[in-house]
Amino acid sequence: MKTIAEKNGDGYRYGFSKWSAFLNSNQIHIGATLFFKYVKSLQLLILTKVVDKTTKKRGRA
Incomplete structure (x- = not known):
């Protein structure tokens, strides 16, 4: 994967x-x-944590 810089x-x-x-x-x-x-020394970006999106569950009325 390559990074792309944009002004x-x-x-x-x-x-x-x-x-x-x-x-x-x-x-x-x-x-x-x-x-x-x-x-910085390696100029490397490392994925350290993933938090899944939580959705609200519908309750019954």
């Missing part, structure tokens, strides 16, 4: 090529919250 105002925003393939291969569902750690 955004005074800074940059970053995206990933082949993002959907990464999600599928790691069985990550849309809506999950992902946590990453950046290792």
